[in-house]
Amino acid sequence: MIEQRGLSRRRFLAVAVAGSAVAGSLLIGRAQLASWTYPASSWAHLDGRMAAVLKQLGGIWLPREHPAFPAPGPLYLAGLDRAFGLLPAHLAAQVVSAIQAFDWAAIVYGGHGRPFAHLDTAGAHAYVQRWARGRPEQRALIAALRQLVCVAYWGQASTWPATGYRGPLHQRAELPSLGDAPEPVRL
Amino acid sequence: MKVESALDWARPLPRQRSEVLIVGSGAGGAVMAYSLARAGYAVTVLEAGPHRLSAEFPEHMPSSLEQLYAEHGAQANVDGDITVLQGRCVGGSTVVNATAAFRIPPWILHDWQQRHGLSGFTAAELEPLYRQLEADLAIHVNQPHEINRNSQLMQAGAEKLGWRVAPLARNVKDCVLSGYCIAGCRYDRKQSMLVTYLPWAQNHGARIIADAPVRQIHAEHGRVTGVSVATAAGEVEFAADLVVLSAGAIESPLLLQDSALGGAAVGRHLACHPSLSVLARFDTPVSVWEGAQLGVYVDQFSRDEDGGFLLEGGGLEPAGFAYLVPGDGVELGSRMAQADHIASMVSLIHDQGSGRVYRRDGHKTIEYRLSAADRERARAALKAAARIWFAAGAQEVYLPTLLPTAVDAAGAMAAIEALSFAPGELLYSAYHPQGTCRMGLDPARSVLNPQAQVHGLPNLVVADASCFPSSVAVNPQLPVYVTAARIAQYIIAEPAAYGLA
Numbered sequence: 152m153i154e155q156r157g158l159s160r161r162r163f164l165a166v167a168v169a170g171s172a173v174a175g176s177l178l179i180g181r182a183q184l185a186s187w188t189y190p191a192s193s194w195a196h197l198d199g200r201m202a203a204v205l206k207q208l209g210g211i212w213l214p215r216e217h218p219a220f221p222a223p224g225p226l227y228l229a230g231l232d233r234a235f236g237l238l239p240a241h242l243a244a245q246v247v248s249a250i251q252a253f254d255w256a257a258i259v260y261g262g263h264g265r266p267f268a269h270l271d272t273a274g275a276h277a278y279v280q281r282w283a284r285g286r287p288e289q290r291a292l293i294a295a296l297r298q299l300v301c302v303a304y305w306g307q308a309s310t311w312p313a314t315g316y317r318g319p320l321h322q323r324a325e326l327p328s329l330g331d332a333p334e335p336v337r338l
Numbered sequence: 339m340k341v342e343s344a345l346d347w348a349r350p351l352p353r354q355r356s357e358v359l360i361v362g363s364g365a366g367g368a369v370m371a372y373s374l375a376r377a378g379y380a381v382t383v384l385e386a387g388p389h390r391l392s393a394e395f396p397e398h399m400p401s402s403l404e405q406l407y408a409e410h411g412a413q414a415n416v417d418g419d420i421t422v423l424q425g426r427c428v429g430g431s432t433v434v435n436a437t438a439a440f441r442i443p444p445w446i447l448h449d450w451q452q453r454h455g456l457s458g459f460t461a462a463e464l465e466p467l468y469r470q471l472e473a474d475l476a477i478h479v480n481q482p483h484e485i486n487r488n489s490q491l492m493q494a495g496a497e498k499l500g501w502r503v504a505p506l507a508r509n510v511k512d513c514v515l516s517g518y519c520i521a522g523c524r525y526d527r528k529q530s531m532l533v534t535y536l537p538w539a540q541n542h543g544a545r546i547i548a549d550a551p552v553r554q555i556h557a558e559h560g561r562v563t564g565v566s567v568a569t570a571a572g573e574v575e576f577a578a579d580l581v582v583l584s585a586g587a588i589e590s591p592l593l594l595q596d597s598a599l600g601g602a603a604v605g606r607h608l609a610c611h612p613s614l615s616v617l618a619r620f621d622t623p624v625s626v627w628e629g630a631q632l633g634v635y636v637d638q639f640s641r642d643e644d645g646g647f648l649l650e651g652g653g654l655e656p657a658g659f660a661y662l663v664p665g666d667g668v669e670l671g672s673r674m675a676q677a678d679h680i681a682s683m684v685s686l687i688h689d690q691g692s693g694r695v696y697r698r699d700g701h702k703t704i705e706y707r708l709s710a711a712d713r714e715r716a717r718a719a720l721k722a723a724a725r726i727w728f729a730a731g732a733q734e735v736y737l738p739t740l741l742p743t744a745v746d747a748a749g750a751m752a753a754i755e756a757l758s759f760a761p762g763e764l765l766y767s768a769y770h771p772q773g774t775c776r777m778g779l780d781p782a783r784s785v786l787n788p789q790a791q792v793h794g795l796p797n798l799v800v801a802d803a804s805c806f807p808s809s810v811a812v813n814p815q816l817p818v819y820v821t822a823a824r825i826a827q828y829i830i831a832e833p834a835a836y837g838l839a
Binding site: 211212213214215216217219220230233237238241276280283287290291293294295297298301302303304305306310311313314315316319320321322326327328329330331332334335337 | 339376392393396397398399400404410412417418419473474476511512514516517518524525526527529533534537538541623625627655656657658660661666667668670671672674675677678701740741760761762763765
């Protein structure tokens with residue numbers, strides 16, 4: 152599902168390498184990076200950093216303060232956790248690296264001085280906008296994450312009433328299946 | 339229909355044998371299975387994906403992607419800007435297509451005959467096959483009740499501009515207008531291979547095995563001898579007189595490459611009809627998710643000299659298009675609160691086959707970038723789609739850029755002209771990979787001869803969208819059916835030439 156959201160495995164790797172290079176070139180020490188902590192994860196497939204990054208992205212992109220829509224809560228992260236769980240192991244490892252790179256690179260990229268997940272909403276929004284105007288690898292990551300975030304959120308039934316969407320037809324109507332079609336008689 | 343699952347094999351089966359082995363159960367494989375089983379051959383169909391019962395289809399696109407699509411909907415090109423969507427289940431992409439049933443345009447057939455030597459693919463030769471298929475699969479032109487509000491608006495806009503617009507033909511019987519075609523039809527109204535040619539093939543003795551990914555095709559002394567299937571219990575060998583490869587235009591070339599068969603052209607010339615979704619907001623309700631998913635099409639521009647693209651009206655539930663709606667936070671919320679006022683149109687580019695499929699470090703790799711000519715087609719398609727929506731009365735149009743852009747009637751053309759169409763700038767979907775094992779006369783530039791046999795391997799046939807010599811310029815469902823039916827005719831007419839008794 153990650154790739155369906157627009158980012159191939161090679162791009163994840165490229166983003167990861169680029170992000171690490173940024174961090175490395177500016178001599179951000181491991182100790183300094185390690186000083187930023189994340190809440191322990193209760194998810195099966197998302198670690199604490201990934202959950203924090205995706206929560207931050209949800210805060211930017213999703214209508215958390217719109218009166219018609221629910222705030223992106225645990226169900227939103229549950230959808231993302233499920234999506235990550237479907238990834239093959241080698242790709243999942245690259246996704247973790249890419250998101251880590253995206254998070255770390257905020258320390259120097261744009262001069263924020265702290266990882267993405269630790270930025271305030273305005274800073275996080277500016278950082279995302281900058282990536283969206285960046286190199287193809289950066290744009291691809293933003294596209295993939297935005298699609299993933301939107302699908303996870305708008306796929307929740309609690310968001311549907313305000314859109315006018317009434318949900319799956321089979322939950323509203325009893326309609327018979329025609330089953331297998333009869334084989335035509337051939338002369 | 340009774341389908342075996344290789345997951346149920348507790349230990350490796352002894353060597354299996356069938357006169358005909360068909361790899362893949364989608365549009366090509368199912369038609370081949372029925373045609374050859376009905377002709378009296380012992381047929382076994384090996385499907386890599388699972389057998390999903392239609393009663394299990396969730397009518398929830400995120401879940402459907404997980405259950406029914408290749409890589410759970412995660413298949414994409416290297417650049418990550420084109421999602422390549424294919425079914426991976428018994429019935430293949432026919433289970434999850436939008437049911438559009440176009441014949442191969444005559445100008446495409448003419449090109450195939452003239453440039454690729456496909457002398458047996460004339461309109462006259464195909465006509466009786468089309469008639470049979472269209473009758474078998476309840477293919478009919480959409481009636482007025484099957485044209486939803488979204489398509490009505492598209493039709494009105496196109497007519498106002500004086501452009502050709504017409505109802506689509508679809509393979510649906512007594513459509514319930516659920517709007518979930520590409521999530522699988524829970525009501526078996528879509529006449530996919532799952533409910534037609536596969537059970538009919540079984541009526542004639544065909545064996546269908548799900549969860550059975552073929553790892554290699556075996557050949558010796560210029561003939562194919564069978565395949566090996568990977569199962570949890572170990573590898574199972576299947577011997578056959580004839581192997582038909584119908585795994586689709588991504589997996590078929592990979593399997594040939596994994597087997598070191600087919601030559602240098604395998605996997606090249608990938609076309610995929612890259613599609614851009616163009617949304618528009620109206621001041622009256624549209625409810626794009628209700629009714630037949632595809633209603634009308636505009637083919638004013640389908641020929642190369644006219645533009646090289648097709649426009650079709652169709653949409654999804656909110657989860658399927660929210661990422662194409664502009665704005666962040668409250669702004670996105672405000673637009674999504676009017677989601678039932680949003681209309682959707684897809685542009686389908688008749689592309690030139692500039693892509694390639696291969697393995698890198700053991701992993702499937704889809705290299706595809708729009709050529710310069712295709713980028714201009716995409717630009718022209720965006721402009722045409724925007725013009726239709728504004729002519730129909732849209733308040734604003736949403737361009738499918740990385741972070742979507744809202745444009746009004748005054749600024750739309752300039753905004754589209756300003757796009758570079760560089761990789762990653764726009765978000766495409768591609769439902770129609772094709773051309774990666776193409777037919778032709780020259781073994782250096784094609785994989786198959788005009789009778790669909792792999793050059794130099796007469797009992798290995800490819801029958802799916804990969805065998806098209808070029809993009810078919812329309813949704814390839816019916817083109818694959820008719821191509822497979824034609825190839826089956828060849829086999830039945832001259833079985834010995836294909837290794838059969």
